[in-house]
Amino acid sequence: MELFDILxxxxxxxxxxxxASPLIFATLGELICERxxxxxxxxxxxxxxxxxxxxxxxxxxxxxxAGVFVAMLAGxxxxxxxxxxxxxxxxxxxxxxxxxxxxxxxxxxxxxxLSLPEVTSPPRIEPFQPWPIPxxxxxxxxxxxxxxxxxxxxxxxxxxxxxxxVLYRTPLGLALRAAGENPASVEAQGLSVxxxxxxxxxxxxxxxxxxxxxxxxxAFSSFFFEMVNGRGWICIALVVxxxxxxxxxxxxxxxxxxxxxxxxxxxQTPIGAYVPYQVFLMVPYLLSILALELMSRRAEVPxxxxxxxxxxxx
Numbered sequence: 332m333e334l335f336d337i338l339x340x341x342x343x344x345x346x347x348x349x350x351a352s353p354l355i356f357a358t359l360g361e362l363i364c365e366r367x368x369x370x371x372x373x374x375x376x377x378x379x380x381x382x383x384x385x386x387x388x389x390x391x392x393x394x395x396x397a398g399v400f401v402a403m404l405a406g407x408x409x410x411x412x413x414x415x416x417x418x419x420x421x422x423x424x425x426x427x428x429x430x431x432x433x434x435x436x437x438x439x440x441x442x443x444x445l446s447l448p449e450v451t452s453p454p455r456i457e458p459f460q461p462w463p464i465p466x467x468x469x470x471x472x473x474x475x476x477x478x479x480x481x482x483x484x485x486x487x488x489x490x491x492x493x494x495x496x497v498l499y500r501t502p503l504g505l506a507l508r509a510a511g512e513n514p515a516s517v518e519a520q521g522l523s524v525x526x527x528x529x530x531x532x533x534x535x536x537x538x539x540x541x542x543x544x545x546x547x548x549x550a551f552s553s554f555f556f557e558m559v560n561g562r563g564w565i566c567i568a569l570v571v572x573x574x575x576x577x578x579x580x581x582x583x584x585x586x587x588x589x590x591x592x593x594x595x596x597x598x599q600t601p602i603g604a605y606v607p608y609q610v611f612l613m614v615p616y617l618l619s620i621l622a623l624e625l626m627s628r629r630a631e632v633p634x635x636x637x638x639x640x641x642x643x644x645x
Contacts, residue, residue: 344476351588355487356542357566360535367531368511368635372428375563376435381406381540383439386547386554389456406540414532421639453553481549495577511633514640574630590615
């Protein structure tokens with residue numbers, strides 16, 4: 332009965348949508364990279380630097396949207412580094428991605444200590460406030476969950492449609508997907524595989540950083556180093572769960588967020604008095620692993636994912 336009450340709670344679904352929002356940004360960014368043939372394991376660090384850069388920009392006096400833009404630029408800068416090393420130089424995408432994660436995380440830590448050497452607790456900023464949509468926000472259950480969120484949440488869900496249209500309804504999307512499936516055919520059409528892949532990694536990294544900025548500028552009001560907490564790795568799994576399709580990947584993000592929101596509420600039920608809280612913390616990940624196992628069996632991996640391409644090769 333407790334579980335049934337949770338599932339019928341508007342606050343539960345509102346929390347699930349809110350938790351899913353940063354995952355959607357980062358998952359779409361990773362999906363764009365992988366569709367072009369590049370695995371971006373720098374996602375965790377890029378989310379950290381995005382969270383820090385956006386928060387610091389607002390703390391120093393920039394507007395909230397300016398902070399989002401700064402975060403995106405920071406992510407794109409690390410995306411450019413990742414793309415340069417992996418695409419034209421053909422270095423290992425695994426090694427470079429992990430290196431970018433370490434570098435971006437260390438850069439955020441260094442910049443934080445350099446900027447705020449005497450601060451013992453992170454300063455707070457005024458984050459994005461919810462924008463209830465008149466009329467729609469009053470719909471029972473659905474209204475508070477979908478139509479009483481912050482602007483960044485609306486942007487995250489709008490991007491699902493934008494990325495889907497670009498990938499499947501435009502020549503650019505066709506070329507991008509071909510770069511991840513059969514790059515030789517792209518070259519045969521006179522297009523640059525290098526430019527397409529580098530552009531995808533840079534844009535995708537920008538979206539990952541916005542996902543990190545969501546945490547400091549919409550979900551919370553300050554920055555701390557553990558706030559990303561493995562969300563980047565979850566997003567890589569969500570891309571596989573969604574079979575490299577934006578809509579399905581976003582649905583996976585919402586499913587994981589529902590598991591996460593649910594375990595918090597289950598801890599507050601009578602069951603929580605008998606079950607260690609660590610078990611509840613494991614539940615979202617265990618269920619996600621199970622769902623990933625079931626969905627990945629039918630997923631078709633982009634044929635040229637992680638395969639370097641040199642001009643003139645077949």
